[in-house]
Amino acid sequence: MPLVNLKPVLAEAKAQGYAVAAFNPVDYASMKAMIAAAEELNAPVIIQTSAKTINYYGHAALVGWMRELAENSPIPAVLHLDHGKDLEMIRKCVDMGWTSVMIDWSDKPFDTNLATTRQIVEAAASANVGVEAEIGQILGVEDDMVVSEEESHLTDPGEAEIFCRELDLAAFAAAIGTAHGYYKGEPNVAFGLIEEINRRTNTPMALHGGTGLSDEVIQKCIKLGCAKINISTNLKHVFIDSFVDYHREKPTDYEPLRVLGAQFAALKDLFKSKIAQFGGSNRGSEVLSKVA
Numbered sequence: 001m002p003l004v005n006l007k008p009v010l011a012e013a014k015a016q017g018y019a020v021a022a023f024n025p026v027d028y029a030s031m032k033a034m035i036a037a038a039e040e041l042n043a044p045v046i047i048q049t050s051a052k053t054i055n056y057y058g059h060a061a062l063v064g065w066m067r068e069l070a071e072n073s074p075i076p077a078v079l080h081l082d083h084g085k086d087l088e089m090i091r092k093c094v095d096m097g098w099t100s101v102m103i104d105w106s107d108k109p110f111d112t113n114l115a116t117t118r119q120i121v122e123a124a125a126s127a128n129v130g131v132e133a134e135i136g137q138i139l140g141v142e143d144d145m146v147v148s149e150e151e152s153h154l155t156d157p158g159e160a161e162i163f164c165r166e167l168d169l170a171a172f173a174a175a176i177g178t179a180h181g182y183y184k185g186e187p188n189v190a191f192g193l194i195e196e197i198n199r200r201t202n203t204p205m206a207l208h209g210g211t212g213l214s215d216e217v218i219q220k221c222i223k224l225g226c227a228k229i230n231i232s233t234n235l236k237h238v239f240i241d242s243f244v245d246y247h248r249e250k251p252t253d254y255e256p257l258r259v260l261g262a263q264f265a266a267l268k269d270l271f272k273s274k275i276a277q278f279g280g281s282n283r284g285s286e287v288l289s290k291v292a
C-alpha cells in the first residue's frame with residue numbers, strides 16, 4: 001500500500017499502549033529487510049532516513065526504493081526524515097513523497113525553534129505529512145550530529161507543554177536522559193520527566209537512542225507514553241558484522257549475493273526482534289483501518 005502519514009500511526013500506537021519501531025536504513029537491502037520483518041509480524045514500521053543518507057543517495061533514489069517496497073506490501077510503512085536541520089532538505093522531503101519529517105532545531109532558542117517548526121508543520125499538513133520536533137538536546141553522536149555532555153540538557157516540561165499546545169505534532173522528541181550511540185554504563189533515564197511531559201503534552205513521544213536500553217527501561221518508557229523508538233546504532237553494527245562474519249566463516253565464497261543474503265537475514269532478525277519487543281506485532285491491520 002502507499003506510504004502512510006506518521007500521525008495516525010503514532011496516535012493509534014499511543015492509544016493502544018505500544019511503540020512503533022523506527023530504523024535508519026543505509027541502502028535498499030536494509031529497507032527491504034525492514035519491510036519484510038514488518039510483514040512477517042503484521043506490524044507498522046517507520047523507515048527513517050538521516051540527512052547523511054539523503055546526501056549520499058539523493059532524495060529521488062530513496063523515495064523511489066521506498067515507494068516500490070511499500071506499494072508491494074500490505075503493511076503500513078512510514079518514510080520519515082530523522083533529525084532534519086536543513087530547511088531546504090526538509091521541504092524537499094515533503095515535496096518528494098516522505099510521509100513524515102523531523103525538524104530538529106533544538107539547538108536554537110525556544111522561540112526560534114517554535115516559529116520555524118510552525119512553518120514546517122503548516123507546509124507538511126497541506127501535503128498530508130506528519131511532523132516530529134524536538135526541544136532539549138539529546139546527548140551523543142548520530143552521523144554528523146554531535147552533542148557533548150556540556151551541551152546536552154533535559155527538556156523543560158513547561159516549554160514542552162507550550163510547544164505541543166502551539167503545534168499539531170505527530171511526535172514530540174524530548175531529551176529525557178537517553179543518548180545516541182552505545183551507552184557506557186547504565187543510562188540515567190528520567191522516568192518522572194517522561195511521565196510529566198506526556199501528561200502535559202498528550203503527544204506521542206519519540207524515544208531517541210533506543211540502542212542498548214534494557215527491556216525493563218524500554219517497557220517502562222512505552223507505558224509512560226513513548227510511541228516511537230529509534231534504533232540506528234544497533235543496525236549499523238549488525239550490517240557490518242554480518243558481512244564480516246560471513247566472510248570469516250566462508251573465506252573462499254566470493255558470490256556477493258550469498259554474502260548479501262546473510263546480511264539481509266541478520267538485519268531482518270534484528271528488526272523482527274525490536275518490532276516484537278516494542279509490542280508492534282499483529283497491529284498492522286488495525287493501523288491500516290485508521291489510516292485508510
Ligand SMILES: [Zn+2]
Binds near residue numbers: 209230
Ligand atoms: Zn535521534
